[in-house]
Amino acid sequence: MQTPAPFEYERAGSVDDALALLERHGPEARLIAGGHSLLPMMKLRLARPEVLIDINDLDDLAYIRLDGDAIAIGAMTRHAELLDSPLLAEHHLVFREAERVIADPVVRNRGTIGGSLCQADPSEDLSAVVAALGAELVVRSRTGARTVPARAFHTGPYETVVGDAEILTEVRVPVRPGAGSAYEKVERRAGDWAIAAAGTFVTLDGDTVADVGIGLTAVGAPHFCAPEAEDALRGGPATEDRLAEAARIAAEHTDPSGDQRGPAEYKRHLARELTLRALRRSVARARGEGV
Amino acid sequence: MQVTMTVNGAEVTRDVEPRLLLVHFVRDHLGLTGTHWGCDTSNCGACVLWMDGEPVKSCTVLAAMAAGRSVRTVEDLARDGELDPVQQGFMQCHGLQCGFCTPGMLMTARHLLDRDPDPSEATIREAISGQLCRCTGYQNIVAAVRWAAEHPHGAAEVDDEAVTQSAPAAPGEGRSETEVSA
Ligand SMILES: Cc1cc2nc3c(=O)[nH]c(=O)nc-3n(C[C@H](O)[C@H](O)[C@H](O)COP(=O)(O)OP(=O)(O)OC[C@H]3O[C@@H](n4cnc5c(N)ncnc54)[C@H](O)[C@@H]3O)c2cc1C
Ligand code: FES
Ligand code: FES
Secondary structure, rough: OOOOOEEEEEEEOOOOHHHHHHHHHHEEEEEEEEEEEEEEHOOOOOOOOOEEEOOOOOOOOOOEEOOEEEEEEOOOHHHHHHHOHHHHHHHHHHHHHHHHHHOOHHHHOOOOOOHHHOOOOOOOOOHHHHHOOOEEEEEEEEOEEEEEEEEEEEEOOOOOOOOOOEEEEEEEEEEOOOOOEEEEEEEOOOOOOEEEEEEEEEEEEOEEEEEEEEEEEOOOHHHHOOHHHHHHOOEEOOOOOHHHHHHHHHHHHOOOOOOOOOHHHHHHHHHHHHHHHHHHHHHHOOOOOOO | OEEEEEOOOEEEEOOOOOOHHHHHHHEEEEEEEOOOOOOOOOOOOOEEEEEOOOOHHHOEEEEEHHHHOEEEEEHHEOOOOEEHHHHHHHHHHHOOOOOOOHHHHHHHHHHHHHHHOOOHHHHHHOOOOOOOOOOOHHHHHHHHHHHHHHOOOOHHHHHHHHHHHHHOOOOOOOOOOOHHOO
């Protein structure tokens, strides 16, 4: 039987309450959201927090709404809600396509966007999605809130800029009128983590790529993105050759490691192919073709 | 610590360690052993029960996190001695062999049918995709859920059908009530 090491349990009633608890208990305290990354790690004793602060009562952090020129997503929004959201599907189909292949429906009832991003697993799907879309993440402490670009949020595997006494409260995804987006993932079996995955968006001005975002996961792409490939594509025509060249550049900047999910070369091949497929579909969607 | 929650409609209070998992709480502290405990790693779905109306893997929820919430286990499916249509479907369609995965499958199936009374085969397969059966393969499980979709009132309809289709039915012929509820 896998049993976590003993800990003290606290339940926060509000964000302020959670921040006060974090401060009172110090660096050995951890927040628990869906618990679907943290509890498995605690069972394996890879994590041994002394205090767990349950934030599942913070219903005011579970929302997806239009807020000015961004879609604001509360940190406690569950995968299942992201998958079902008509607002997200209308603006950024990449969310729905990624959510459809994140874990399984039962796990998706618990796992949250905040937990996914803060877990910072190098294979996390939503990390690639928010990196592709150029989202901003709102992090709160007792003294105030700061906004961190998604591409500066992760500082390494399982590491983020969120401090010991801070909480990620909101993910802000820019609304990009006319954007097409898509997610492509290869996994070993239904519900598994990615061998490799790519998420992209494209906006067009006529047939010129006005803007593009490329996110990659599980392939060691720095900050889950591919800025060199975006630069190569932005400002020129959206031709198949140029999409393929961007995909090649994206793969060139990855640094996958071989493991039980496959050898590094295979993952690099996937990074290229999946980026290309996601770009193709993003362009087609930006053109208004129903794909 | 003390936890109080509603389990199958009744309030329960117990003294537990904060690290106790919900699956062990319902099995060992409440004696509700219908919920099974398999992989322990959130992968097999044998431990699926409902928390606040949603299926969850109870090996990956603390009992403490369920405090103040409402839990429903497989023991609550049958009503007044009458099996839920999904349970009847599993009997009709041979949806189980050893039965280890069955409680989790039943809870997910009931939830699916409550939201989508007429799911396609693909929808059923997607709904149970986080749950493993190592005996039957999934064909019969999917058929069982379809059976339940087609018989939302369960056996009563089977009897009616048996009567209308093979009337006059000789005793013991067709799908008798004893067979259905055995
Ligand atoms: C069987 C299985 C399959 C999975 N497959 C996939 C997959 O294919 N792709 C994928 O991307 N993920 C997958 N996951 C992970 C799943 O998405 C998790 O739910 C997610 O990684 C963590 O979310 P959580 O809410 O459960 O976080 P928790 O486990 O509660 O927390 C994770 C970490 O984040 C911290 N944290 C949580 N919320 C906040 C916050 N608001 N502010 C600051 N820190 C916070 C916690 O302290 C902890 O360190 C899988 C999980 C399982 C169990
Ligand atoms: S025992 Fe919970 S998923 Fe296997
Ligand atoms: S019936 Fe044996 S595991 Fe499914």
